Amino acid sequence: MMHSTSAKQKCVRAVLLTAIAIAMSASSRASAQGPERILAFVYGVTNYNGSVYASALVPPSVGTIYLLANKDNVIAPRQTQIYFWPITNQFLADWEKMNELVVGQLEVVQQGRLINTMALSQYVIQYDVNDPMGTLGLFTGERAKAKHEVWQKAQDQYRASLAGYSEMLRMWDEQINKLRAESSTGTVPPEKLPKRPEAPPRPTLLSTNPAQGFVISLAAGTYDIQVKRLDGSIQPNSHKRLIVFEPEREGIAYSAVPQQRWTVPEQADEPDGVVYALPGTTLYLQAFRSKRFNAHDYVHMLDPQDQSVWSDRGKWVSFEPATQPPMQVDDGNGSVSARASQPYFVRQLPGGGLGYEVVPFDPNTMEQPTFAGYTLDLNADADYAVSLTGVNGVPIPGSQRRVRTLRTDRTLWLYVVSAMPLALGLVVFFARRRRARAIKIEE
């Protein structure tokens, strides 16, 4: 009897365990299904951020698109499947599952007046890797087609050259093997070695594939946009507010790199900012052309789903390095000198210290410079006024900075001076007591 009960219990336990296992596997299968996809109309935006093109998704939950003024930007209307990605708290598009262009026209409205109706156009973006900012271009229509053909031709030529190179390399290998076989020692003297074929240079021009979108370049202002379909109806969810903005200011940003801690540079964006450093520091100032934007607008241009930035703040964005203009350094004692930007190489020091050493770049022994900057050696009471000199010797607007040493050894005096009101209070207290005693004596 006991045995039978135990067998029954075992049987029940086995059934329960199996049920739990099935339930668990079912739940794990459910969690592996991924987030739910929703069919949605979105805008794929290719925006110019001041130096390069970046892409952003505008899902139905976002009501406003931000773009830079007087620059070619692309707004592509698309049907896709979107899903919520909780890790980044954003809607993402599953372009692989669906990526359909919504054919129609873009209506641009300002203050209730239709100011432009745009047709879809083909476009490509190209640049040369040797000078990305200088060669960056967005080409439309027939020009886009021609530019893409040029790029395609260069790619085809490269592939053909690569195939030829591969064949020549194989033949060179055979020649070596043959020479080795003919040699009594099994080795080939260097003077008898055939010249190794050289690999063809890789094309430096990069290009996107031709795509379609509304290429839009507007003056700063607030607009409304919507897509009018071929049948004359307005595409649902296509109405968005479009804010086109300009940089508030332009200038030169500096990255101040102390020699002893080059891994932690300090960013000096504001022209009226002061760079403070320890006495005896060798400072390298790396200069960049920079622009100040409204932080809210700029961040929302890069990520339309972002909600974190307040509209009353500015944001400096650094672009290409400014290494050509000489730097004028006024040491505050009437001595003004000009300095050129110099290339430097950062070498990791051997041993367990994991330190770094900044040394002038030597093209004969080093591959490429780590950075280029203007060098300042700061003495104990250094107070430099620096600026970059543009054409005709005029300082480049926004490039002025002051560089000073900070007296960190006077901390105690800082507190002594701050306690000054206590001393004053004591003086007042004793003076009052003296006056009070004098009154008593008189009485």
Added chain:
Amino acid sequence: MVANLDVRAQPSRGHLWMQRWQAAQAIQSRSSSSIANGRGIYLVLAIALLAAAVVLHNMLRFVERNAVLATRQPLFLPLTLMVDVVSIYLAMTAAIAAARERECGTYQVLLFGPVDESAFIAGHFLAQLMVYLGVGLLVLVWSNLVTWLLHLAFSVQVIVLLAASVATVAAVIAFGLFIAAWGGRTRLALVYFTVIVLLFVALQVGNDLVSSLALAHSPAENDPIFLIRDALVLVNNVVQWVSPYGQLSRIADDLLNGNALSILLHLGVTLAQGLAFFVAAIAILKRKGARG
């Protein structure tokens, strides 16, 4: 001097204002010297400056560790901290002084003389403001000493900020007097004042905290604390306009950005706030009468 003045007996409007001004000056003179002869203001100013010194010390430590620091105005934060501490003290002193005079019946006695509600409030207001002008001079000396001592860059903006802080302190003192008139008893006025100041501080800190929390986790349209953050931002935007400290903070930003029009706007808002509290304090006193 005060005993010969009788505000109610003079029919001429100009003469009435002159007598009122003289009465206010008499109260101001008595209260100012009382504060200047006390220990509190020196202690509070020393605490404020030592707190400011800690902020500067922090900056020195940063430079010691990182060898370099780029900053626009290292004295702005210490100075606004000092203004916060000193203004709260002066506003509390004003609230206590005015409420105590009502509570003890001194105010009632004064009303039999040449003092009316306006002269009473103006006297206490000016007393605290005169003390702050003295404090401002001391802080100006302190800031120049610190600039020289630490080898900071001298900036006229510091002087402008200190000058603008007079409007901020005036608004906070007027708020203290408004609370004194409204609260009636000293203890009640103190409680009201503390609660309101703490509420403003809590809103500011709460907003900063929630904003930083959100920033730590990719804030987006679907942020889990989106609503709380938006609500706090909204409330804080209101507080920033209502609070004289919020206005001073905006003036400091505008000074750095060279936005003269905005500076004037925020100075105007601060002065309007002060005037509103000042007038409201007088109106409440008039409505409540001598005994409250």
